[in-house]
Amino acid sequence: MYGTTSFRTDGKIAFVVGGATGIGYAIAATLRDHGAEVYIGVRSGDVGAAAAAQLDATYVPIDVTDSASVSSAVRTVVETAGHIDIAIHGAGTRLGKPAEDTTDEEWLGVLDVNTNGVFRCCREVGKVMLEAGSGSIVNIGSMSASVVNTPQKQSAYNASKAAVVQYTRSLAAEWAPRGIRVNALSPGYTITNMTAQSRSRPELVNVWLARTPLGRLAEPAEIAGAAMFLASDAATYVTGQDLVVDGGYSAW
Numbered sequence: 001m002y003g004t005t006s007f008r009t010d011g012k013i014a015f016v017v018g019g020a021t022g023i024g025y026a027i028a029a030t031l032r033d034h035g036a037e038v039y040i041g042v043r044s045g046d047v048g049a050a051a052a053a054q055l056d057a058t059y060v061p062i063d064v065t066d067s068a069s070v071s072s073a074v075r076t077v078v079e080t081a082g083h084i085d086i087a088i089h090g091a092g093t094r095l096g097k098p099a100e101d102t103t104d105e106e107w108l109g110v111l112d113v114n115t116n117g118v119f120r121c122c123r124e125v126g127k128v129m130l131e132a133g134s135g136s137i138v139n140i141g142s143m144s145a146s147v148v149n150t151p152q153k154q155s156a157y158n159a160s161k162a163a164v165v166q167y168t169r170s171l172a173a174e175w176a177p178r179g180i181r182v183n184a185l186s187p188g189y190t191i192t193n194m195t196a197q198s199r200s201r202p203e204l205v206n207v208w209l210a211r212t213p214l215g216r217l218a219e220p221a222e223i224a225g226a227a228m229f230l231a232s233d234a235a236t237y238v239t240g241q242d243l244v245v246d247g248g249y250s251a252w
């Protein structure tokens with residue numbers, strides 16, 4: 001139980017939603033490297049199959065905006081693997097738009113993926129873990145849950161991630177007596193597809209870098225270590241937390 005072995009995930013079944021790209025991919029690779037059998041939940045078949053082959057993982061189709069798809073994906077993992085020990089909920093989308101110009105459709109679209117998607121995944125994975133009496137869930141939030149990014153405007157995204165963090169705390173309290181830990185992992189600016197467009201704009205990136213004590217953006221692998229910790233038995237006394245991995249951004 002004690003020592004470095006508790007950081008390993010040998011023999012555990014891990015389901016990583018959004019595991020074909022960016023932060024989700026890095027988390028899936030890290031869990032695999034530490035011994036887990038990995039299933040990745042991905043929207044597109046081609047991307048999912050290619051990523052699964054690279055990761056030595058199994059690909060499961062999922063659209064987190066569709067309850068039936070989420071429930072079917074979780075059922076597929078359980079039918080194949082028998083159970084789920086670790087679930088990482090990393091599907092996400094971003095909208096950079098001033099609040100006064102944000103349409104109903106845009107607002108609802110962001111919340112449907114980022115917030116409702118996490119809700120749907122937690123509910124279905126939760127049923128499986130509650131029946132087993134054990135499990136660890138890591139919901140990918142964002143530092144945007146607790147700081148307001150600048151200079152770009154992204155109120156819908158920020159609100160969607162704040163909801164993820166508070167939902168995570170609520171689940172942690174509700175499910176702790178039944179053996180389930182639930183934590184949020186909140187990255188700062190990370191080099192993925194999600195930030196690709198913004199990273200080509202020096203007027204944004206220069207502000208981000210100036211406001212980040214470490215003075216650089218994160219590589220996805222630098223986020224994955226924190227997810228690995230929360231998922232593993234090294235964190236058996238950690239639940240209801242929001243682990244912010246932001247290069248110090250929120251310290252200033």
Ligand SMILES: NC(=O)c1ccc[n+]([C@@H]2O[C@H](COP(=O)([O-])OP(=O)(O)OC[C@H]3O[C@@H](n4cnc5c(N)ncnc54)[C@H](OP(=O)(O)O)[C@@H]3O)[C@@H](O)[C@H]2O)c1
Nearest residue numbers: 018021022023043063064090091092142187189190192194
């Ligand atoms: N990059 C950052 O700076 C940063 C900072 C803080 C938090 N985050 C969060 O980290 C998580 C991963 O993002 P990332 O940066 O790694 O970007 P990414 O590579 O674009 O990953 C987002 C993933 O979400 C998937 N996705 C989107 N809508 C989906 C849906 N309806 N159903 C299933 N999957 C869906 C995407 O799949 P498709 O390819 O099919 O669209 C993609 O694989 C997100 O929750 C994001 O909000 C990122």
